[in-house]
Amino acid sequence: MQTLTVALEQRSYPIFIGENLLSQPACFKPYLKAKQILVVTNMTVAPLYLQTVVQLLLGQGYIVQTHILPDGEQFKDIRHIEGIFTQLLEHRFNRDCALVALGGGVVGDMTGFAAACYQRGVDFLQIPTTLLAQVDSSVGGKTGVNHPLGKNMIGAFKQPTAVLADTSVLDTLNDREYAAGLAEVIKYGLIRDLPFLEWLEQNMAGLVARDKRCLAEAIARSCQNKADVVAADELEANDLRALLNLGHTFGHAIETGMGYGEWLHGEAVATGMLMAADLSWRLGWLQAQEVERIKRLLVSANLPVVPPATISPSQFLAYMAVDKKVLAGKLRLVLLERIGHAIVTADFPLALLEQTLAAGTELGR
Numbered sequence: 001m002q003t004l005t006v007a008l009e010q011r012s013y014p015i016f017i018g019e020n021l022l023s024q025p026a027c028f029k030p031y032l033k034a035k036q037i038l039v040v041t042n043m044t045v046a047p048l049y050l051q052t053v054v055q056l057l058l059g060q061g062y063i064v065q066t067h068i069l070p071d072g073e074q075f076k077d078i079r080h081i082e083g084i085f086t087q088l089l090e091h092r093f094n095r096d097c098a099l100v101a102l103g104g105g106v107v108g109d110m111t112g113f114a115a116a117c118y119q120r121g122v123d124f125l126q127i128p129t130t131l132l133a134q135v136d137s138s139v140g141g142k143t144g145v146n147h148p149l150g151k152n153m154i155g156a157f158k159q160p161t162a163v164l165a166d167t168s169v170l171d172t173l174n175d176r177e178y179a180a181g182l183a184e185v186i187k188y189g190l191i192r193d194l195p196f197l198e199w200l201e202q203n204m205a206g207l208v209a210r211d212k213r214c215l216a217e218a219i220a221r222s223c224q225n226k227a228d229v230v231a232a233d234e235l236e237a238n239d240l241r242a243l244l245n246l247g248h249t250f251g252h253a254i255e256t257g258m259g260y261g262e263w264l265h266g267e268a269v270a271t272g273m274l275m276a277a278d279l280s281w282r283l284g285w286l287q288a289q290e291v292e293r294i295k296r297l298l299v300s301a302n303l304p305v306v307p308p309a310t311i312s313p314s315q316f317l318a319y320m321a322v323d324k325k326v327l328a329g330k331l332r333l334v335l336l337e338r339i340g341h342a343i344v345t346a347d348f349p350l351a352l353l354e355q356t357l358a359a360g361t362e363l364g365r
């Protein structure tokens, strides 16, 4: 087992990464001070792993309730958060209760948001069960839900007390969801870790084949990158944490425009990162062959790289205008000054962005 730390003074917490953590009480007990626990999961994950977690918690003397959400990005909304509150209230959960998120990024974001709001804040612990959640969403405390007009528009920062990334549970994840997680892994290399990007280029075949050693390395290096960024800019108060948003302004527009759940988050981010690379090339920051290099890596991870033709450039611009990085009405994007180094900037001509939005299959050409 590897242990990393998200260093946030009194809100610091460990990330445990390893096989079969779900059956190890030592990973839970010190981070769940509550007596009453609500385990939140979804209809797909519940039959796979809920029993194991509940049995372990009962065996440690906790009072345990479970809440099973429907599965899908389209249910990541305020209505389903209310369902969690109702169960907590009906079972007289006090302020000293805790929530456990057992699932992918959707369950994690929703459970964290419920924990941030219930009686103005109770503890929560993350048990991420997708690759995407293990490398990104379970770490850093961004929680929330979607609004029909924009992705993740309602939310709060709420750090978990610990993250338990049990890599064995990834065995049941399908290939499409697995690939979606690789998009966020590649993101760290592109924005701030060139040696990691080069390692990914050399090891992508092993990662796609789910080689255990490659996977453990990729998860740990991703979590270390995320932990470093979050420790330096927890609340996205300066432009450091915003770098984790590479490809997301384009990607969130795809997710919202196509209807939540149609494109997976990681798929939309992959295509969005290539769109960001294309605009960086149009600005003269990247060479065409560097855009091609990024595309090659994304394609080798089985990720899509062509934006949906059904969203027009003007529709893209309308969705992008509600991005959380907009300041004083001005759109700001995460772009690549060079491979391995991203910046946040509002300094690009609209005409070039429009060219990127219209490029379709011709990104980088």
Ligand SMILES: NC(=O)c1ccc[n+]([C@@H]2O[C@H](COP(=O)([O-])OP(=O)(O)OC[C@H]3O[C@@H](n4cnc5c(N)ncnc54)[C@H](O)[C@@H]3O)[C@@H](O)[C@H]2O)c1
Residues within 6 Å of the ligand: 042, 044, 045, 048, 071, 072, 073, 076, 103, 104, 105, 106, 107, 109, 129, 130, 131, 132, 133, 136, 137, 138, 139, 140, 141, 142, 143, 152, 169, 170, 171, 172, 173, 174, 177, 180, 181, 265, 266
């Ligand atoms: N908070 C953050 O910092 C952050 C970061 C990245 C993404 N996100 C959010 O995370 C969400 C995407 O997360 P995701 O990719 O994990 O999607 P997801 O939560 O929808 O999970 C993907 C699918 O895999 C299933 N699943 C989960 N674990 C499984 C397992 N072990 N075996 C088999 N099936 C399993 C789920 O039921 C679901 O059908 C988006 O809503 C995105 O906005 C948040």
Ligand SMILES: O=C(O)C(=O)C[C@@H](O)[C@H](O)[C@H](O)COP(=O)(O)O
Residues within 6 Å of the ligand: 136, 140, 142, 151, 152, 184, 241, 242, 244, 245, 248, 324
């Ligand atoms: O943790 C962050 O910060 C991120 O931006 C990570 C992203 O991968 C993630 O998708 C996040 O939910 C996006 O945040 P948002 O503020 O753009 O909604």
Ligand SMILES: [Zn+2]
Residues within 6 Å of the ligand: 136, 184, 248, 265, 269
């Ligand atoms: Zn993301």
